[in-house]
Amino acid sequence: MTNTLLVAGGRVLGPDMTVERADVVADRETGRIEAVGPDAADEYDADETLDAEGCLVMPGLVNAHTHAAMTLLRGYADDKPLGPWLREDIWPAEAALEPEDVRAGTELGVVEMIRSGTTAFADMYFDVDEVVAAVEAAGVRARVGHGVVTVAKDDEDAAADVEESLRVAREFDGAADGRVSTAFMPHSLTTVGEEFLREGVETARQEGIPVHIHANETTEEVEPIVEERGERPLSYADDVGLLDEANFLAHGVHTDDEEISLLAERGAAVVHCPASNTKLASGIAPVQKMLDAGVTVGIGTDGAASNNDLDMFDELRDAAMIGKLGADDAAAVPAAAAVEAATAGSATAIGIDAGRIETGALADLAVVEFDAPHLAPTHDYVSHLAYAVRGSDVRHTVCDGRVLMRDREILTLDEERVVAEARERAEHLVERAES
Numbered sequence: 001m002t003n004t005l006l007v008a009g010g011r012v013l014g015p016d017m018t019v020e021r022a023d024v025v026a027d028r029e030t031g032r033i034e035a036v037g038p039d040a041a042d043e044y045d046a047d048e049t050l051d052a053e054g055c056l057v058m059p060g061l062v063n064a065h066t067h068a069a070m071t072l073l074r075g076y077a078d079d080k081p082l083g084p085w086l087r088e089d090i091w092p093a094e095a096a097l098e099p100e101d102v103r104a105g106t107e108l109g110v111v112e113m114i115r116s117g118t119t120a121f122a123d124m125y126f127d128v129d130e131v132v133a134a135v136e137a138a139g140v141r142a143r144v145g146h147g148v149v150t151v152a153k154d155d156e157d158a159a160a161d162v163e164e165s166l167r168v169a170r171e172f173d174g175a176a177d178g179r180v181s182t183a184f185m186p187h188s189l190t191t192v193g194e195e196f197l198r199e200g201v202e203t204a205r206q207e208g209i210p211v212h213i214h215a216n217e218t219t220e221e222v223e224p225i226v227e228e229r230g231e232r233p234l235s236y237a238d239d240v241g242l243l244d245e246a247n248f249l250a251h252g253v254h255t256d257d258e259e260i261s262l263l264a265e266r267g268a269a270v271v272h273c274p275a276s277n278t279k280l281a282s283g284i285a286p287v288q289k290m291l292d293a294g295v296t297v298g299i300g301t302d303g304a305a306s307n308n309d310l311d312m313f314d315e316l317r318d319a320a321m322i323g324k325l326g327a328d329d330a331a332a333v334p335a336a337a338a339v340e341a342a343t344a345g346s347a348t349a350i351g352i353d354a355g356r357i358e359t360g361a362l363a364d365l366a367v368v369e370f371d372a373p374h375l376a377p378t379h380d381y382v383s384h385l386a387y388a389v390r391g392s393d394v395r396h397t398v399c400d401g402r403v404l405m406r407d408r409e410i411l412t413l414d415e416e417r418v419v420a421e422a423r424e425r426a427e428h429l430v431e432r433a434e435s
């Protein structure tokens, strides 16, 4: 066995959420985990070793719903509800974006994610070739897509937008040595007209392309659908073909019991975005009910403009905390469920073979240091992952068997250059948007 990476001396979080002393061996050729065990270090002559002494080795976190380039709008417009925030602030600024801005913003987002142990993400945006270039350079994994909006467009432009999303899904699937996968991404049930939605989803289904969409995010979005159609949004979504097993929906905040049953039956996953839903006062998703019904639940940060960071540890803590508030039950969304949702749940939601540390799975790992004061004592590792660990506790990040961050130094991108460029581009973007 040649070309191996050894992560030695740590404890490992298993798929069943147990923690044991073990080493992890990754095959850097296949990008998969070759062995996990207490003596693995003795059995392999590794080409590269990462020191995990005093650390917990866990699956890399999977940010299952974001718009990475929106880091450029972090802190640009806050403290407003979703509708006015989008119409008055975000969409006008996005209209002024140049492709190079998308590249710079995505790189900034990816640097932030690697720093905080996220190894894969699902991204809905535009100028997707720039997103793919950033993913390729950074060494992370992503399911990417072009977000379709047809409202306020004539039929020709609307059809072209649908076609662009399908084109992007076809063209970039398998890019970056297979680390990039794609989806058809209509923005939401209310921002894409019915005929365009049906046509696009049907084509995607025929071609085996998954679909990702925002759904049931706010009452402002749900109520008109109920009024106009006389049915719940996910009943409409089901009729359109959106609830197939390969598909995943962001938010699902205002989802009733029947819709939850429908999700469980059809197999579509829900990506819970607790920080975004809290900040925009969208509501509290019924996460424990979804888990009880057997719905696949992942976790996402949503864009940085509604969060305002991309730290998945923050996000899974919010999921555990707000899940209790929403269920009026301190036993709801326990630590292990939140950690599982941010790893295996998110990986299943976006359709990648990661999110768990076992032989054969993709070697996407985060190595978390446990010696900081806020992590002492350590009665329970999983409790700390949910309630006390911060993204800055991550020491090493590995994706596809390749080290992306070693001892808190990012190896694939020049962090200083990325941050400086993003600052400059964000400044010019806002000037253009407001002129």
Ligand SMILES: [Zn+2]
Pocket (backbone or CB within 6 Å): 065, 066, 067, 214, 250, 302, 303
């Ligand atoms: Zn979103």
